[in-house]
Amino acid sequence: MSDRDIELKTRGELQAMRASGVLLAQALDAARAATRPGVSTRDIDEVVATVIRDAGAVSSFLGYGAAKDGTGGFDGVICASVNDEVVHGIPGPRVLQQGDLISIDAGCILDGWHADSAISLHVGEPPEDEQGAAEVDLIQACETAMWAGIAAAHDGGRLGDVSAAIGGSVARSAKLDGRRYGSVSGYGGHGIGTQMHMAPFVPNEGKKGKGPRLVAGMALAIEPMVTLGKSATRVLDDDWTVVTKDGSRAAHTEHSMAITADGICVLTAADGGVAGLRPYGVTPISLD
Template identity: 45%
Template sequence: MFRKSIYKTPAQLRSMVEPGLITAASLDAAAALMRPGVTTAEIDAAANAAIVARGAESNFQMVRGYRHTTCISVNDQVVHGIPGDRVLAAGDIVSVDSGAQFQGWNGDSARTFIIPGEADADVVDARTRLSDVTEGSLWAGIAAMASARHLGDIGAAIQGYLEDNAPGEGRDWGILREYVGHGIGRKMHEAPSLFNYRTPDRGAEVKPGLVLAIEPMVTAGSEDTFVEDDDWTVSTVDGSDGSHWEHSVALHAGGIWVLTAEDGGAAGLAPYGITPTPVA
């Protein structure tokens, strides 16, 4: 039986650069609207406009049954929140997941924001720390990909970072188990699956041509979640806040390159002593 390779050719990797940058531009457009009084539908529209302006299309809208450009998850919603008439308030923690398809190739990325303005300082501090540690675990995973031998090394690095930066008081961060990272290329979701935690299985070999959407999804409490009545939104059972950060990352013969970061991941990888190399 024919099995499609999970590794891309140099030409295919080059084709993934532009959709990654377009995806980043859509999240920049979303970031510009992060303020009290804005609805999640308005943020979604801005992200879509940024994608269309670059001659691309939303790959989220290609998912059966989904008609939006982004997933926007607020507070105890972790992932897959549906944009609509919800009005953002100061202090909210908001995760935006977006993706673009350009000339048949895909990008996928997510960022978490804290809405500015007057809000309970303790709540804002806790949500800021949650977002920061989730983003930090993402970069730990990306840095591990640069030298990993197997996928399991990346998941172990993500979990290890979260454990090293635990919230204290005998508590750990919750790492979603049912929702994981993935390969990306001609389709937004491809093999292999990438777990954000340690597993007994070492996983596929990490070698040039591998492109991964690395995306830790972390909660301030229990990892237990449920799907809301809209059949999409994933929320925490205990009502704790969630955070989601994601980048599409390519490993090539010359090194590593974060496709959905304008600097290729230079700033995020600098603390690890890694200099990303553009896809050539």
């Protein structure tokens, strides 16, 4: 995936991506509502699958990475990553318990355009102890880092501005919360459009003013992954699920966004990013 291959979209194409993003926001709202003690991760997968299918769209995830004969692809419409699972957890019969921390990542394709987004939340209420309080802070730190990265993107900027904003936000949250947060490296955001994963790769740490130039027509998925401990990870024997090496809890949040000459729009946020960007003094444009 070379930075030379960055796909630029017209205004009309970004509007089509916005439609896909709004649908995905609705699917993740349904996933959030379905997440409660006693349901399985496959149950949540089926809820998201129904929302996507009923809108005439298809999943970006189901069958992802399959061989030419159709075997070996990802077996789910969502990634359901629970507790120490960072990303790419496979939905299945696992029954969720009160207080579990789950990250739900989903993607859809509507009229040929991809959307990709993720949320982290507790199952039921967070545990009523210090660990639970730390996990609440963790989720907030991850979400704040995502919005910081989005707010740093603009026509004429650099990709490193986004990465530096994400990493800097995680570091500030760790200091303010008095906690150790690990920013997972090796995984990160990406370009998005006619494919789910496109150039450029968007690291969650970097230097301001470095990297490819951000220009109007780019669409990026911004997705920090933060742990409540060390950042080292390993992949389970299923060749998909990424977990923390130290067993610490992890959070993952993501939005797809568009850069235009007159501002940015958060494609997968129902309000286009108005609420999330307000603390940064950024007002998103409307593509609707």
